[in-house]
Amino acid sequence: MSSHTESHNEVPDRLSSQEREEGAVIVAEDPFADPGMPPHEHRIQDIDERAAKRSERTVALLFVVSMLATVGFIVSYALIPIDQITYIWPFGDVSALNFALGSTLGTALFCLGAGAVHWSRTLMSDVELVGERHPVEASPEVKAQVLEDFAKGAEESQIGRRTLVRRTLYGALALVPLSGLVLLRDLGPAPGDKLFHTAWEPGSLLINENTMQPLRPEDITTGSLTHAMPEGLDFHDHDFHAQIAKAAIMLVRIEPEDIKDQQSADWGHEGILAYSKICTHIGCPAVLYEQQTHHALCPCHQSTFDLADGARVLFGPAGHPLPQLRITVNDDGFLEALGDFEEPPGPSFWERG
Template identity: 70%
Template sequence: MSETGSHDNVSDEKLPSAQENGHGTVATADDPFADPGMPPHEPRVQDVDERAAKRSERVVAMLFTASMLATVGFIASFVAIPVDKFVYIWPMGNIGALNFALGTTLGVALFCIGAGAVHWARTLMSDHELVDERHQVAAEPDTRAKVMEDFRQGAKESALGRRPLIRRTMFGALALVPLSGVVLLRDLGPLPEDKLEHTLWAKGKLLVNENTHEPLRPEDITVGSLTFAMPEGLDEHDEDFQKEIAKAALMLVRLEPEDIKDKRELDWSHEGIVAYSKICTHVGCPVSLYEQQTHHVLCPCHQSTFDLSDGARVIFGPAGHALPQLKISVNNDGFLEAQGDFEEPVGPAYWERRA
């Protein structure tokens, strides 16, 4: 009985009120989880001491200035440090100096902007707690007006207008950081200018067999065969071999002259031997499959098909235009030679391509 009576006495008592604890609200037995409210606002040292506020302003400006300097360091590193230079960094060992410098300077630039913004908000912007009730997603006009008023009030309390040093250094840091991304465009390489429109082929250049590295004679090309050639003077051990062969690769096919339908193709050939770029005009794959009866060549990547008896025009597949032809003849020594470069750029079309 005594236990029951004790329990009843407790249940009838009012729980300690939040107001008594300084929170301004009351918790009762019926509502033991009442909102305790906000604690009393305590001013920061910067709110009461202008010298402390100035110190915080200088710290924020210093961080923004450090971000600007780091961005300049990023650009300078990108320009000055060779891509093949390595440095020893403990405990990582030997790493690329350029990557290390770019990562460090860009990281410092971004960190200082973030740290400056956080320090600014925590020490100089208003820190008065605001309480607002939840509202529907579709706000009423009065609510939207209040939001705009709150925004204007927040902008005013940020003291951006009264802190020109912060404003200028922040704008400077934000203006310079995007330059880090702009200079990275250099890695896309220099502008091609007209390099894509020319190959190593020129008047008098001998046609050299890709496999034997020997100059080709007309009798080396038999009807029904497909022979691959490259310009004389191009060595597979050269540093630029892959870049040059990707543009100059040539395929030779001997047709019966009466089977050639295109008159210009016949004029540019020698005894039925026609020479066309080996580079597919779709995405640049090497055309390498030849069908003797139809005189068609097929690109194995996406099945673009070209008719070598009719100007190498496209008869099937996604290729956009015919294979460029190389005009050939025979020199006094009986070797096949080019009469110039391809009339148009080889490979896929590109936006700078001239009509």
């Protein structure tokens, strides 16, 4: 006990009086030495050229699969119809195009990445290097050293020696961007005159969207708003939404003396007027109807159209009136169209006259 006390008290006795007054603390030296880097263990590819060749072929195979998957992506995009539905276990009924594009592009990217990883783990140099911290701005000597290390790394990667890996890598990298280029096809082809034509034809009956029955003049009451579409459209058709987006109309009945535009009156029947209900701003349905003023309001950006005056724009960002559809009554007493819209319906576009 006494020896322990003496050894414990010997340390403070070696401190000067000033150190004792300042409360100096003695920190013991670290008893654990830096073990350093463990000895380097060579990979099988470093000592066996046959193993290196197997790794090279594996990397090349992954790059080739990436190339084939990219070609499959392009072929799928070009040949599979966009509306084709296919049963694929365990996903059920899915879009064949989406499934093909996702699987091929995913395979192309995965194999490209897996090939690069396998290449680096089996063929590139795996010698451990310790880099000391240095100022942010490198000195000329450091820059020269970086260039030298880069050249050495390129040499150790064996990209110059492994020609099979190099060529297949270049092929995979060259083909993968084509997937993005192919997607640009969705920007075309140019619509041509498709925007100028809808499903309305001379003699097309006006079909009530709610009852799916042809409309008669007596079905349209003063102050009401009725939604209609041309006969022949079916909710189950694959292009129904594309057709109705251009052909949808609204019918209003206004007292003939309240109609301000003579052409609108002539294109109607006994005060029944048919206008496109697609707003000419960005295509929202302008179907909020104000009975007293005969104004139609688009709820998206408040564009307001006067249906009693050729559907001209009273307020809002819409650029032109709602196109009117010329209608009449056939021998059976049903409302029918005399042709298509004189102006293309929907939002403005630069080709519009």
